[in-house]
Amino acid sequence: MIIGLHHVQITIPKGAEEKGKHFYCNVLGLAEIEKPDSLKRRGGFWLQVGDKEVHVGTEDDFDRLKTKAHLAYQVEDVSYWRRVLEENNIKIIKSVPIPNFERFEFRDPFGNRVEIIKEI
Structure with missing residues (x-):
């Protein structure tokens, strides 16, 4: 039986x-969290997001701009995050409305698709 989601992984280019x-x-x-010593040689880093983890791994030869795969970060203030990202020269992508x-949405500096979302 699957009882929950422990972590997700995204990738960035090696180095x-x-x-x-x-x-x-x-x-x-x-917040960055410590990776186990046994995995440190693989590169990348881990992040804490609420009670879940995002593992940022490394891999080359993958076109992240061609995938719809993404993470959706739940936030309290969507406009705040829009402003922060625009101030950091991140292009905002209009999303299809969901009731x-x-x-x-936006693409991180490596091309990964990311969504910022708030239930209203």
Whole structure:
């Protein structure tokens, strides 16, 4: 029986960890958490998002702009995040409306699709 979601993984290009940490930790304000020693040699880093984890792995030769796969971060103030991202030169992508939700999408600096969403 599946009882919940433990973590999700996204990828960034190999060697882009510092740029990734800047975006995810400094711009989005997510907390980095320690990876087990046995996995550190693989590169990447882990983040805490509420009671879940986002594992940021590394891989090359993958076109992130061609996938609809994405993470959706639940927030309290959508307009705040729109402003923060625009101030950091992140292009906002208009989303198809969903009843009872306010949301928008963007691509992180590596091309990963990300959604910001709030239930209204």
